[in-house]
Amino acid sequence: MRIRATVAALSGTLALSALAVPAAHAGDGSAAPRLAASVAGGSEAAGGQRAAAAGDIKVTKVTVNDGKDVSIGTTAKKRFKLAFTATAPSGIDVTSGFLWLGRDVDSAALITPATPAEYNPTCVDVNATTSTCTLYVTADPSRLRNSGAGVRWNAWAAVTDNEGKQVELEDLKSDVRLQRASRLTVNASPEPVKKGKTITVAGALTRANWDTKKYAGYTKQSVKLQFKKKGTSAYTTVKTVKTDTKGNLRTTVKASVDGTFRYVFAGTSTTPAVTSAGDAVDVR
Incomplete structure (x- = not known):
């Protein structure tokens, strides 16, 4: 494993809703990519070989969050x-x-990375010609918008080979989505309840709204109501319930035995799957 440093980076503050590319931060070292200048259409890479290197230097894979979708809340x-x-x-x-x-x-x-130092990747050689370089980026929900959920973000990369040639690639495709974080609740009542009587199982499915910076109901979504008998470990699906126009859930079942109810949401492209905590009922 080798750790190499970039010469320059974009602004340390995030610019998720920016209308212009952040300014550069000067750094040290001689063979690393000049990210800010490249994005802004500035100077060529080391040796003036940015364009010439395009045919020889290639990015073969972009991996975000180890291949897992990224769930982001409101704060x-x-x-x-x-x-x-x-x-x-x-x-x-x-x-x-x-x-x-x-x-x-x-x-x-x-x-982008949250600080100039975080532009410095850790690179691991796969073989003599190929390496995987990893850095950290930070998403700030105060700068996100709902339109950025459920879609594939592009990746921009500055790549320098061992001869000092560099290429900037801006249309690389990432492999995951950003999603609006979800929450799910459950409440089974009354407790305790007589056998054969009606149990009302309420709840709510909400998700982060990046436009308002608040959680709001996720409407018209199918959610499974599940039940686990006391003394067992496995849940079984009782029925499927749809959220109303405010994201609320409400259904009824007949009391039969002691056990625990929960709601389970499978998720969508914009919103991750979520399972509520369990709510136990005492049937007498």
Whole structure:
């Protein structure tokens, strides 16, 4: 394993809703990518060989968050991995970059490392010509919009080989989605209840609204009501219930034996799966 440092990075503050590319931060070292200058259409890479290197230097894979979708709420920032696997005849010296979404990178929403130092990736050699370089980027929900959920963000990368040649690639496709974090509750009543009487199982499915920065009901979604008999470990599905226009859930069942109810939501492209805590009922 080798740790290589980038020479320059974008602004340490996130620019997820920015209309312009952040300014550069100067750094040290001589063979690393000049990210900010490249994004802004500035100077070429080392040796003036940015365009010439395009045919020899390639990014073969972009991996975000180890291949798992990223769930983001309304306040807490989410830090996750961004990895580039790149190859060149002379081998890879360093690869760094960020995620972007929009018509073009110059006017895009960006998800970047939170500090200049975090542009410095850890690179692991796969073989003599190929390396995987990993860095961390941070998504700030205060700068996210709902339109960014459930879609594939693009990746921008600056790749330098061991001969000092560099290529900037801005239309790389990432392998995961950002999702609006979800919450699910359950409440079975009355407790205790007589055998044969009606139990009402209520709940609510909500998700992060990145436009308002609040949680709101997820409407018209199918949610499974499940039950686990006391003394057992497995839940079984009782029925499927749909959320109303405010994201609320409400259904009834007949009391038969002691046990625990829960709701289970399978998730959608924009919203992750979620399971409520269990609510036990005492049947007498």
